[in-house]
Amino acid sequence: MDFVNLLQRKFIDYSSSLHREGIVDDQFTQLRKLEDENSPHFVMEVASLFFEDCEKLINNMAIALEQKQGVDFKQIDECIHQLKGSSSSIGAMRVKNACIAFRSFSDGQNREGCLRCLQQLSHEYSLLKNKLQTLFRVSVASRCLYVCLVIFCRGNEHAEPFPDVLVFQLEKEIVAAGGSIPRVH
Amino acid sequence: MDKGLPAKREITFETELFGSKTFLIYVEPVFSKAGETIGINYMGMDITDQVRKRERMIKIREEIAVQKAKETELNRTIHITEETMRAKQMLATMSHEIRSPLSGVVSMAEILATTKLDREQRQLLDVMISSGDLVLQLINDILDLSKVESGVMKLEATKFRPREVVKHVLQTAAASLRKILTLEGNVADDVPIEVIGDVLRIRQILTNLISNAIKFTHEGKVGVKLYVVPEPPFAKEGSQNGSAGSTANQSTTNVPKEETCTSTSQTSSDQRGFHGKKHEGSCQDRSQNERGTPVTNGTIDVTEEQAELPETTVWIRCDVYDTGIGIPENALPTLFKKYMQVSADHARKYGGTGLGLAICKQLVELMGGRLTVSSQVHCGSTFTFILPYKVSLSCDHSDDVDDDLSDMDDHGATDDDATAGFFQFQPRTLGSLFSSNGSSRTQNLLAHNIGYVNSHKINGFSENCYSFPTSNGQTKEMDLFEDACSVAEALEISPEPESSFSHSPDHDNESAICRDEHHHNVVNAENKVSTRDVSSCSETSREVDVKEKITEPQLPAERQGRSDSGFQSTLNSSREASNSISKPKILLVEDNKINVMVTRSMMKQLGHTIDVVSNGVEAVRAIQYHSYDLVLMDVCMPVMDGLQTTRLIRSFEETGNWDEAAKAGIEKPSPSSDSLQPDCTPPKRIPIIAMTANALSESADECSANGMDSFISKPVTFQKLKECLEQYFP
Numbered sequence: 001m002d003f004v005n006l007l008q009r010k011f012i013d014y015s016s017s018l019h020r021e022g023i024v025d026d027q028f029t030q031l032r033k034l035e036d037e038n039s040p041h042f043v044m045e046v047a048s049l050f051f052e053d054c055e056k057l058i059n060n061m062a063i064a065l066e067q068k069q070g071v072d073f074k075q076i077d078e079c080i081h082q083l084k085g086s087s088s089s090i091g092a093m094r095v096k097n098a099c100i101a102f103r104s105f106s107d108g109q110n111r112e113g114c115l116r117c118l119q120q121l122s123h124e125y126s127l128l129k130n131k132l133q134t135l136f137r138v139s140v141a142s143r144c145l146y147v148c149l150v151i152f153c154r155g156n157e158h159a160e161p162f163p164d165v166l167v168f169q170l171e172k173e174i175v176a177a178g179g180s181i182p183r184v185h
Numbered sequence: 186m187d188k189g190l191p192a193k194r195e196i197t198f199e200t201e202l203f204g205s206k207t208f209l210i211y212v213e214p215v216f217s218k219a220g221e222t223i224g225i226n227y228m229g230m231d232i233t234d235q236v237r238k239r240e241r242m243i244k245i246r247e248e249i250a251v252q253k254a255k256e257t258e259l260n261r262t263i264h265i266t267e268e269t270m271r272a273k274q275m276l277a278t279m280s281h282e283i284r285s286p287l288s289g290v291v292s293m294a295e296i297l298a299t300t301k302l303d304r305e306q307r308q309l310l311d312v313m314i315s316s317g318d319l320v321l322q323l324i325n326d327i328l329d330l331s332k333v334e335s336g337v338m339k340l341e342a343t344k345f346r347p348r349e350v351v352k353h354v355l356q357t358a359a360a361s362l363r364k365i366l367t368l369e370g371n372v373a374d375d376v377p378i379e380v381i382g383d384v385l386r387i388r389q390i391l392t393n394l395i396s397n398a399i400k401f402t403h404e405g406k407v408g409v410k411l412y413v414v415p416e417p418p419f420a421k422e423g424s425q426n427g428s429a430g431s432t433a434n435q436s437t438t439n440v441p442k443e444e445t446c447t448s449t450s451q452t453s454s455d456q457r458g459f460h461g462k463k464h465e466g467s468c469q470d471r472s473q474n475e476r477g478t479p480v481t482n483g484t485i486d487v488t489e490e491q492a493e494l495p496e497t498t499v500w501i502r503c504d505v506y507d508t509g510i511g512i513p514e515n516a517l518p519t520l521f522k523k524y525m526q527v528s529a530d531h532a533r534k535y536g537g538t539g540l541g542l543a544i545c546k547q548l549v550e551l552m553g554g555r556l557t558v559s560s561q562v563h564c565g566s567t568f569t570f571i572l573p574y575k576v577s578l579s580c581d582h583s584d585d586v587d588d589d590l591s592d593m594d595d596h597g598a599t600d601d602d603a604t605a606g607f608f609q610f611q612p613r614t615l616g617s618l619f620s621s622n623g624s625s626r627t628q629n630l631l632a633h634n635i636g637y638v639n640s641h642k643i644n645g646f647s648e649n650c651y652s653f654p655t656s657n658g659q660t661k662e663m664d665l666f667e668d669a670c671s672v673a674e675a676l677e678i679s680p681e682p683e684s685s686f687s688h689s690p691d692h693d694n695e696s697a698i699c700r701d702e703h704h705h706n707v708v709n710a711e712n713k714v715s716t717r718d719v720s721s722c723s724e725t726s727r728e729v730d731v732k733e734k735i736t737e738p739q740l741p742a743e744r745q746g747r748s749d750s751g752f753q754s755t756l757n758s759s760r761e762a763s764n765s766i767s768k769p770k771i772l773l774v775e776d777n778k779i780n781v782m783v784t785r786s787m788m789k790q791l792g793h794t795i796d797v798v799s800n801g802v803e804a805v806r807a808i809q810y811h812s813y814d815l816v817l818m819d820v821c822m823p824v825m826d827g828l829q830t831t832r833l834i835r836s837f838e839e840t841g842n843w844d845e846a847a848k849a850g851i852e853k854p855s856p857s858s859d860s861l862q863p864d865c866t867p868p869k870r871i872p873i874i875a876m877t878a879n880a881l882s883e884s885a886d887e888c889s890a891n892g893m894d895s896f897i898s899k900p901v902t903f904q905k906l907k908e909c910l911e912q913y914f915p
Binding site: 026027030031033034036039042045046049050053081082084085086088089090091 | 777778779780782783786787790821878899900901902903
């Protein structure tokens, strides 16, 4: 299956690039290990939750920094703390680092510095979101393509459309038979 | 690839981002000039819409097939019905012939029972008699039914006293009651003392419904409620079709019509709405003192033997309710059909012929009324029939009837709140079934009730103290109970001493946990309370409940008395398999939802379920009511941080009390749960693991200074959790 290897490599490359660029780190890998039949979309779910959370916190900080009367640095600090915790749990390294940098400015009650950091943070967050969404799209599509290749090679055993759970099981079978699924381990 | 042939498939993806889509995928290999496969052409076409249309077509075709099948069924049914009619006639004739000799057999058996027999003989005879009775009953039922159906049945019109009838029926049922149930009867004030109707049939109906109720209720109560209602709407249409009365000929035309009427509205929801109009929506509650609306003075043109006396017609509604297994909604339409039981399992388990309800329904409708049912599975059922009765206005004086009823007429017009005509039959075997603890409590209960009653309603009850001779000589107890009847509902019993529960302190801790409304978070999370504890606790409570006739107070999560109802409802969502008792109880104290999600998922992979709270205050509360084997404590949290929380927990462990926590503003747990902590042994030290984000304020030293056992640095990884668990649960 030369072609299959080709696909696999393409996927791995994309995942690796994410790691290489520091967008995600080992923690993300850990999360992927938590996916199984019972929670086949765990990473996507956690990521969605994180996106919501992150956007909310960034908004709150933006509003806080715009207060004419006086910036509530304590609130900003809390937001950063939360965001740092979440991003570190999910493995979003660059976002986490941006938070750490942000913190020093908020500690120093430096409004200008904070604004700059917030911008940086937003940028990192958008980047992360884009990349992750692409990764998910690619992973779903490739999983299914992968599966249909297996079907062709096996010879018409499964004619019905595949729900995700079956995809998952099939992947297990592939692994058991000595093949491997495009994933970063 | 192997075959070198193109192929196409339809594949459906569920995508988080785009929804469910179906693609037609066409793949063909690409060959180089030399004939090697160098790649594939992959084409995907979105055929989601076509697929949907296709499915719809399939559905339509299915529906057509179903319709055709229905038609054939109907045709078949018509043939069967014709056959059935013929068979029924024959059955009725035969039954009559069978009955006479069978009665003979049973009578002889009963006489034999009075002679001297040894034990084995008596046992055999008992079986004979009960079997014979059953068969006789069956035959009578069949005959009744065919009589009613064929229109041969004549209805009587005699004067009788409803309260007496209810009382007697309940008395009979109570005498042969083999289960621990409470029987009660409630006749509203405005039900006349005497009415005219077919007392035999009415008694039959009541007996049947009550015995059904008893049969299908294993705990709780069965009761009868009788009250006056205004003329129901169906009566008008009934009277237009011809009098709904006692003459045979008219009844034949009426019965089928009414049957079709009711058969379309058999579902409980319809009936509820139907009756709701008449009763201001108060159909299904068990309030004891419900009253009907005043008697209407409508007359129906029925010829009666006593036509010369001025008469009014009163519609009386009777509810027979129980707290039994209930009837599933899908079984309701067929309930009144002959030979139908709720399911084959029911028939096997509970016996019976399936005729009773059909007969009742026929009889009720023959008399111009309606029989309906509403039910909820596992909660109970209520069978309701409404019948018209004539009331002869001239017979309002005391007759030469039972002495103990002569007082009633004087109080007939009483307008105080107590219901005249309330009976309650407590389970007879109260005294014998309990341990000494139980019966002493029962005695206390009685004394308590009596005192209450005597101080309030001594007048209202004198006329209702019927003394019923019971076979086991516990007459006195029965009397006392009857005195206490209408007060029992409102009465609250003081909290039982906890020693009465034969449980370990742990269990009581768990029962206490539910009373605290703040435990919503803890309990809603995957709670590791084992079902065994829960169910044994609640089962015992339930039994004791019934035995002592302590009503479940509707507590709004307050900490008083018995917390059965609260206990059950809060733990409903979190029952787990009983084998969870061996797993360690782990509490996670973390405010960040994403961290919670990740940690929980990792713990799940390690095979543990965890409870989650989101700040220190909740953590303290959780530990107050529950014993945990491990606590994972986030350091930085709102409301109360991890360090302070740990300090409070350690102070409790050292001093045995929650004073420090109280100072910090956390209420102490209620006295009853406190007393459960055995004073002799100090509370066990719970391992508390800090989850630090490596900030300056969260150094290892600081953590251990505040009482933490060790720490995990965030982000939480699988490996870290695994090591931690191995350390504390080797």
